[in-house]
Amino acid sequence: MCPPEIVLLKNFTHYFLHLGFPAVIAFVFYRTRWKKVYLILLATMLVDLDHLFADPVFDPNRASIGFHFLHSYYAIAVYFLLLFFKGNLRIIGIGLLFHMLTDFQDFEFWCH
Numbered sequence: 001m002c003p004p005e006i007v008l009l010k011n012f013t014h015y016f017l018h019l020g021f022p023a024v025i026a027f028v029f030y031r032t033r034w035k036k037v038y039l040i041l042l043a044t045m046l047v048d049l050d051h052l053f054a055d056p057v058f059d060p061n062r063a064s065i066g067f068h069f070l071h072s073y074y075a076i077a078v079y080f081l082l083l084f085f086k087g088n089l090r091i092i093g094i095g096l097l098f099h100m101l102t103d104f105q106d107f108e109f110w111c112h
């Protein structure tokens with residue numbers, strides 16, 4: 001079991017990585033059009049729709065990475081390839097890879 005203050009810190013980290021850090025990426029690397037880039041990065045959270053095909057939809061004791069099909073290692077390889085394109089595809093790739101990193105640390109670095 002996780003002590004409540006650790007759960008709080010874990011949740012804060014999770015939401016910061018999902019919502020706050022993409023704004024930092026957008027502002028630092030795409031300053032002139034950071035709002036549009038931020039929206040694209042937020043939209044990559046739609047990959048979590050693959051959870052709807054799992055039963056139960058959310059299980060704190062299950063790692064998303066390597067389980068759901070949009071969180072599989074094959075999918076991650078495709079997201080990596082998106083980095084080689086220019087424009088919005090690259091931004092989508094950044095968002096998806098960052099999402100995977102967020103989900104990974106969420107499961108691997110904390111107690112459950």
Ligand SMILES: [Zn+2]
Nearest residue numbers: 047048064103
């Ligand atoms: Zn996810």
